[in-house]
Amino acid sequence: MTDDPETRTTTRAVRPYVITGGRAGAGGAPLSWETLVTATGTAAPETLQPEYRMILTHCRGLLSVAEVAAHLGQPPSVVQVLLADLLDWGLILSRPPVPRAERADAATLRKVLHGLESRL
Amino acid sequence: MASKAASEAPAGGAAGAPDPRLPGETAADRAPERYPVAEPGGKYLAPGVAGAAKILVVGPLGVGKTTLIGTVSEIRPLSTEALMTRAGARVDTRGGRTKTTTTVALDFGRITLDGDLVLYLFGTPGQQRFLPAWRDLAKGALGALALVDTRDPAASFDALGNLEDLDLPFAVAVNAFPGSPVHSEDDLRVALDLLPSTPLVSCDARDARSSVLALIALVRHLVHAATESS
Numbered sequence: 001m002t003d004d005p006e007t008r009t010t011t012r013a014v015r016p017y018v019i020t021g022g023r024a025g026a027g028g029a030p031l032s033w034e035t036l037v038t039a040t041g042t043a044a045p046e047t048l049q050p051e052y053r054m055i056l057t058h059c060r061g062l063l064s065v066a067e068v069a070a071h072l073g074q075p076p077s078v079v080q081v082l083l084a085d086l087l088d089w090g091l092i093l094s095r096p097p098v099p100r101a102e103r104a105d106a107a108t109l110r111k112v113l114h115g116l117e118s119r120l
Numbered sequence: 121m122a123s124k125a126a127s128e129a130p131a132g133g134a135a136g137a138p139d140p141r142l143p144g145e146t147a148a149d150r151a152p153e154r155y156p157v158a159e160p161g162g163k164y165l166a167p168g169v170a171g172a173a174k175i176l177v178v179g180p181l182g183v184g185k186t187t188l189i190g191t192v193s194e195i196r197p198l199s200t201e202a203l204m205t206r207a208g209a210r211v212d213t214r215g216g217r218t219k220t221t222t223t224v225a226l227d228f229g230r231i232t233l234d235g236d237l238v239l240y241l242f243g244t245p246g247q248q249r250f251l252p253a254w255r256d257l258a259k260g261a262l263g264a265l266a267l268v269d270t271r272d273p274a275a276s277f278d279a280l281g282n283l284e285d286l287d288l289p290f291a292v293a294v295n296a297f298p299g300s301p302v303h304s305e306d307d308l309r310v311a312l313d314l315l316p317s318t319p320l321v322s323c324d325a326r327d328a329r330s331s332v333l334a335l336i337a338l339v340r341h342l343v344h345a346a347t348e349s350s
Binding site: 030032033034035036060061062063064066067069070071075076077078095096097098104105106108109110111112113114115116117118119120 | 162163164165166167169170171172173174192198199200201202203223228230231233234237238239240242256257259260262329332333335336339340342343346347
């Protein structure tokens with residue numbers, strides 16, 4: 001009876017990496033701060049930890065990883081790990097950042113330029 | 121206070137109650153945190169947004185990064201704390217092995233452009249010791265807008281050095297504080313050791329148009345650089 005999962009609780013009073021089980025990054029490349037995520041609407045399993053549930057409540061619409069982190073009050077580096085899990089489990093969808101290459105292409109930059117100019 | 125109580129009452133629960141708004145205050149100023157709505161200014165992005173790009177806004181403490189971001193952002197700037205892990209600990213040399221993590225506060229905002237592209241603006245503190253926290257964030261960034269306060273241009277040296285280390289293209293915007301000394305462009309370029317091709321503009325971070333113009337100067341520079349090199 002040393003480590004009964006039923007009595008194990010998680011709260012906000014733990015240091016960030018305790019929540020991620022000590023993992024600093026998911027297997028693949030981490031989701032960038034501006035990657036957009038949204039819940040798929042698939043019902044979450046009953047056993048899902050509260051941290052994941054909290055994320056899902058903030059993902060009812062489209063938001064960036066940074067915004068999810070800010071709304072949760074957790075560092076993005078922690079939220080990146082949890083979001084990667086949710087992505088693996090099919091509970092969220094992601095839209096990767098537009099410039100996938102190291103440097104953005106001219107077409108993306110022109111689009112940004114026109115977008116900004118239209119705000120003047 | 122009556123007005124405070126009213127503002128904390130649930131929306132919709134106050135039907136028929138006298139409007140407690142202050143003169144000049146709009147309904148939007150009082151709107152409580154709204155729940156999932158995809159509209160400009162709402163928490164969520166429009167469902168049609170297909171992807172995101174980012175620009176860093178860099179500079180020393182108090183130079184106006186958060187002001188500029190707040191002026192152009194469609195959401196109230198959000199704040200998050202980036203963890204600096206191992207790499208940061210190496211730089212932080214106080215007393216040998218100290219904490220392995222420390223946090224850096226970052227403010228950010230967003231602008232939805234043309235309906236399907238959203239631009240994020242991340243305010244990034246300039247100090248050299250925060251460089252590790254930048255690396256992750258700088259990856260994939262279009263470029264950076266470096267803010268300079270002419271009352272203390274030297275405070276921006278670290279931020280400019282970091283941008284050069286990261287090979288991130290940038291433009292420099294002088295945030296014109298009231299009573300700031302006026303320097304000639306040439307003097308500033310020399311003081312900041314800028315390449316002739318690096319744009320140098322003046323802006324008022326409190327003014328939306330002026331701040332957008334500074335971002336435009338940066339993106340024009342990026343377009344130019346991308347077209348030149350291809």
